Amino acid sequence: MALIVAKFGGSSVASVEKIKNITLRIRDMRDQGDDAVVVVSAMGDTTDDLIKLARATGNELCCRELDMLLATGEQQSAALLALTLKNLGCDAISLTGWQAGIRSDSTYNKARINGVDTERIKKELNQGKIVVIAGFQGISPEGDITTLGRGGSDTSAVALAISLKADSCMIFTDVEGVYTADPRIVKDARKLSKISYEEMLEMASLGAVVMQPRAVELAMLYRIDVEVRSSFNSNPGTIITGVENMEKQRVVTGVTHDLNCAKFALFDVPDRPGIAKTLFKALAEHGINVDMVIQSAMRDNRNDIAFTIMRDDLDRALPVVREIAEKISASGMTYGEDVAKVSVVGAGMQSNPGVAAAMFEALADENINIQMISTSEIRISCIIDRSCIETAVRALHRKFALDTLD
Amino acid sequence: MALIVAKFGGSSVASVEKIKNITLRIRDMRDQGDDAVVVVSAMGDTTDDLIKLARATGNELCCRELDMLLATGEQQSAALLALTLKNLGCDAISLTGWQAGIRSDSTYNKARINGVDTERIKKELNQGKIVVIAGFQGISPEGDITTLGRGGSDTSAVALAISLKADSCMIFTDVEGVYTADPRIVKDARKLSKISYEEMLEMASLGAVVMQPRAVELAMLYRIDVEVRSSFNSNPGTIITGVENMEKQRVVTGVTHDLNCAKFALFDVPDRPGIAKTLFKALAEHGINVDMVIQSAMRDNRNDIAFTIMRDDLDRALPVVREIAEKISASGMTYGEDVAKVSVVGAGMQSNPGVAAAMFEALADENINIQMISTSEIRISCIIDRSCIETAVRALHRKFALDTLD
Numbered sequence: 001m002a003l004i005v006a007k008f009g010g011s012s013v014a015s016v017e018k019i020k021n022i023t024l025r026i027r028d029m030r031d032q033g034d035d036a037v038v039v040v041s042a043m044g045d046t047t048d049d050l051i052k053l054a055r056a057t058g059n060e061l062c063c064r065e066l067d068m069l070l071a072t073g074e075q076q077s078a079a080l081l082a083l084t085l086k087n088l089g090c091d092a093i094s095l096t097g098w099q100a101g102i103r104s105d106s107t108y109n110k111a112r113i114n115g116v117d118t119e120r121i122k123k124e125l126n127q128g129k130i131v132v133i134a135g136f137q138g139i140s141p142e143g144d145i146t147t148l149g150r151g152g153s154d155t156s157a158v159a160l161a162i163s164l165k166a167d168s169c170m171i172f173t174d175v176e177g178v179y180t181a182d183p184r185i186v187k188d189a190r191k192l193s194k195i196s197y198e199e200m201l202e203m204a205s206l207g208a209v210v211m212q213p214r215a216v217e218l219a220m221l222y223r224i225d226v227e228v229r230s231s232f233n234s235n236p237g238t239i240i241t242g243v244e245n246m247e248k249q250r251v252v253t254g255v256t257h258d259l260n261c262a263k264f265a266l267f268d269v270p271d272r273p274g275i276a277k278t279l280f281k282a283l284a285e286h287g288i289n290v291d292m293v294i295q296s297a298m299r300d301n302r303n304d305i306a307f308t309i310m311r312d313d314l315d316r317a318l319p320v321v322r323e324i325a326e327k328i329s330a331s332g333m334t335y336g337e338d339v340a341k342v343s344v345v346g347a348g349m350q351s352n353p354g355v356a357a358a359m360f361e362a363l364a365d366e367n368i369n370i371q372m373i374s375t376s377e378i379r380i381s382c383i384i385d386r387s388c389i390e391t392a393v394r395a396l397h398r399k400f401a402l403d404t405l406d
Numbered sequence: 407m408a409l410i411v412a413k414f415g416g417s418s419v420a421s422v423e424k425i426k427n428i429t430l431r432i433r434d435m436r437d438q439g440d441d442a443v444v445v446v447s448a449m450g451d452t453t454d455d456l457i458k459l460a461r462a463t464g465n466e467l468c469c470r471e472l473d474m475l476l477a478t479g480e481q482q483s484a485a486l487l488a489l490t491l492k493n494l495g496c497d498a499i500s501l502t503g504w505q506a507g508i509r510s511d512s513t514y515n516k517a518r519i520n521g522v523d524t525e526r527i528k529k530e531l532n533q534g535k536i537v538v539i540a541g542f543q544g545i546s547p548e549g550d551i552t553t554l555g556r557g558g559s560d561t562s563a564v565a566l567a568i569s570l571k572a573d574s575c576m577i578f579t580d581v582e583g584v585y586t587a588d589p590r591i592v593k594d595a596r597k598l599s600k601i602s603y604e605e606m607l608e609m610a611s612l613g614a615v616v617m618q619p620r621a622v623e624l625a626m627l628y629r630i631d632v633e634v635r636s637s638f639n640s641n642p643g644t645i646i647t648g649v650e651n652m653e654k655q656r657v658v659t660g661v662t663h664d665l666n667c668a669k670f671a672l673f674d675v676p677d678r679p680g681i682a683k684t685l686f687k688a689l690a691e692h693g694i695n696v697d698m699v700i701q702s703a704m705r706d707n708r709n710d711i712a713f714t715i716m717r718d719d720l721d722r723a724l725p726v727v728r729e730i731a732e733k734i735s736a737s738g739m740t741y742g743e744d745v746a747k748v749s750v751v752g753a754g755m756q757s758n759p760g761v762a763a764a765m766f767e768a769l770a771d772e773n774i775n776i777q778m779i780s781t782s783e784i785r786i787s788c789i790i791d792r793s794c795i796e797t798a799v800r801a802l803h804r805k806f807a808l809d810t811l812d
Contacts, residue, residue, distance in 0.1 A: 016462040050482070056422040057486055059493035068500050069485035072478035076456070079475035080463055087465035094474050099549060120549070143505060143526070 002167035003125070004029050007039040007135065007157035011174045012231040013077045014044030016084070022172070022231055023084050026130060030090055035125050037164065039135040039157040040081055042073025063108030067137075067147045071097065074134035074153070082132045092130040095120065097137035098145065102156065104138030110149030111138055113156075116163035133160065151212025158215045162222045169224060171211050172231035177238030178203065178210055180402035181255040185393050188403040192253065193236070196243045199253050202345045202379045216240060243347055251355060252346035252400040257393050261291070262314045263339045263371070263383065264321055265306040268331035276305065279324050286320050288313045291341075292374045292383060302331075306372065308383055311337055339371065340389040343381040344396055356380050362399035366391050408573035409531070410435050413445040413541065413563035417580045418637040419483045420450030422490070428578070428637055429490050432536060436496055441531050443570065445541040445563040446487055448479025469514030473543075473553045477503065480540035480559070488538045498536040501526065503543035504551065508562065510544030516555030517544055519562075522569035539566065557618025564624045564632060575630060577617050578637035583644030584609065584616055586808035587661040591799050594809040598659065599642070602649045605659050608751045608785045622646060649753050657761060658752035658806040663799050667697070668720045669745045669777070669789065670727055671712040674737035682711065685730050692726050694719045697747075698780045698789060708737075712778065714789055717743055745777065746795040749787040750802055762786050768805035772797050 006026065013019050029036045041047075050069050059065075078094035085092035101117030124131045135153025138146045148155050154171060161169035178200065181189040195203070197220035204213045210228050219226045219240060229237025269275055280290055288309055296304040309317055314337065325333040342363075349355040359380050363370060368391065372383035384392055397403065412432065419425050435442045447453075456475050465471075484500035491498035507523030530537045541559025544552045554561050560577060567575035584606065587595040601609070603626035610619045616634050625632045625646060635643025675681055686696055694715055702710040715723055720743065731739040748769075755761040765786055769776060774797065778789035790798055803809065 016459060019463070053422060053482075053486060054489055057425070057489040057493055059489040065485045065488045065492070065498075065500055068502075069482055069489070072481050075478050075481075076459075076475055079471045079478075080459060082471045083460055083463040083465040083475070086471070087463055092471075094471055096474075096551075145502075 001033050003035045004168045005037045005157055005161040005166045006170045007153055008172045008231055010041040010044055012172055013040050019081050019084050023088050027090055036130045037160055038132045039153055040077045041135055041153040043077045046073040064144060067108045068145050070147050071137040071145045074136050078132045078134040085130055090130055091128055092132055093124050094132040096134050098139035100133045102138040104140060104146045106140040108146055111146035113138060113159045116159055118163050151214055154212040154215035155218060158218045161224055169226045171226060171228045173210055175210055176230040176235055177228050181393050181397045185390050186397045192238045194239045194241055196347050197240060198378055199345050199347050200240045203254055203256050250346055251348040251352045252344045254345050255393050255396045256343050257389050258341040260311045261308050261339050261341050262311040262337045263308050264335045266325050266330040266333050267304050268302040269305050269328055271301045271303050275328055282320050282324050286316055288317050292372045294372050338386045339383050340386040341381050341383055342392045343379055345379045347378050350377050358399055362395045363392055366395050368392055407439050409441045410574045411443045411563055411567040411572045412576045412578060413559055414578045414637055416447040416450055418578055419446050425487050425490050429494050433496055442536045443566055444538045445559055446483045447541055447559040449483045452479040470550060473514045474551050476553050477543040477551045480542050484538045484540040491536055496536055497534055498538055499530050500538040502540050504545035506539045508544040510546060510552045512546040514552055517552035519544055519565045522565055524569050557620055560618040560621035561624060564621045567630055568628045575632045577634045579616060581616055582636040582641055583634050587799050587803045591796050592803045598644045600645045600647055602753050603646060604784055605751050605753055606646045609660055609662050656752055657754040657758045658750045660751050661799050661802045662749045663795050664747040666717045667714050667745050667747050668717040668743050669714050670741045672731050672736040672739050673710050674708040675711050675734055677707045677709050681734050688726050688730050692722055694723050698778045700778050744792045745789050746792040747787050747789055748798045749785055751785045753784050756783050764805055768801045769798055772801045774798055
């Protein structure tokens, strides 16, 4: 008899009808003789609706009270799932984060899990119950309710799987797994049966968010396998695991793209120490993450600086960049939303030189101009014209033969 | 510096706008140098909406999970009120039932409070905070969330006032207090400045529910005063208190009426022991409360039995009564919704004979026929024709000079 930790996201519990659908999947586990701990997110848009209410008070930023408010969403979906399971004849019990023993620090809105006291969960499992746990939440050392920040329910599930020494951790979502590219763009994109933690982290941060990076990091730290699969059917998904477990070394594992990009350029910036710091510190203070940066070769002790941010942050970034441009006496500033990022990811590229060259060649063959480049050990990303993104993804998928290899 | 426990009901926290209104009232307490513990119900129709969701699972009756679901309503309004208070510059903190130390038994859906561990509340008060507590909920000895049943938030407030030895317990509601009669019917109805626990209990059970009877009983048991007042203005309300505190003994304190009545009559019921038991036990098993009963003088060893129930229960009662009527071979059965109940209540009538006679006289003077009568030590109720109810209430209010006495 195995112990499975299964997490269902907000879209899987968005209505009582959808909750009824997933109970069938949970009953299947039970029918196979497995014990199940089920972690749920809040129903559909509940969290957003609660944030709107908090905002209406004029005080959305008060962290402790916001967590008190937001944590109700997962408590509701957990209770409704337990009710539905019991109605189906499966004995079930719902637990809040604090009842499930999920201890966190006191960093409201983005608390980190310190540990899980599993006594209560084990007691309920021993009584033959399916244990449904409200994700995204914990309890601080002071006895206050905390929430774990974006993707918190994925992190709850992984932490529970680790603490309970579960045989399996499954993240049920609205996609079937991790693909070699977005199947909406590349018709012959393949579902990967396995992917390494490192690759998954890169792909998630590049726009293919099937599982939250933070939860992947936690799984990687404790070396537990996590399977991402569909909540709508019983097809096998993608197993996120350590490289040492992988049967075959691929050079490139997948192609990802991200349309949530905007680009800034500042011209004729003085070539003095501290200039870049001034700019990027100001952006950081406004909570705006800078993705790629290039600085052109200097002429007359002046540089051009270009960088990209998330397109969602553009409105907030504009006044900040304008002010800094003036302050550092740049001769001009431009920005644009007509860019996108395409990346190839693969643990294998560490030992395979020539991946970058092949990538650039594939893009050149399609007459696509590369505006910026950034790389990590297992990733190469290019900023290109937004209108070319689908062509680029297809060309790279073909170039690295992702439709055939595994 | 006094400690005030103040409870605001669902209509007072139905929207963020309404929550903003009551924060002004809470700030007033603070400005007068008082400490405040505020108990809130769920926003508007939240509890009903959650019950609908539970019903949609097909399993509304599973008590533990239902409490888990319902308790989120009060947690949300408590968090939103704390957010709003903080926005107004009043330091505040919200606590769930379990954080506030409200210990209950394990009778889900209608748990009774065993006690309150006040350490956390006192700690927060000592730090100068307004403590906002989610009403209607507690924690069982097993560490599970319980709810206290209908009117639970009133009971939470009274229990907290007792445990904290508060100087004042105020129930803020959408009426200004307890009136000598319904002001919509009797123009010169007066707001009572004081009413005894016993009178309040009678009046509440007779349709004038400004405060839940269960909370009144708790206040009576511990002899603490409770003030019912409006959440929309700062007028003084009605103080519910012990008779010994009352300045003046009134014979009749108020006139109440209840339109939620339906009447059954069974004809020619055999005069055997156990017949009434059969009928009323069957109704009780279906959760239907019988209010008044009369049994006519027997003729030929057969009786007529008439009784009233709440009109809301009529549809459920009909098949039960029909079946029993056949079983006990009654010669016939009738029922009607064209009845209503009018009552006079007053602790003073215990020592004043003649109240019943005065009541019957007042009704007779208006040509109102009395169909059934029931009495307690401090109450006389009559079932009359529904169409006469307003005339009856006005006549009785006049008869006992309720517009002038205090």
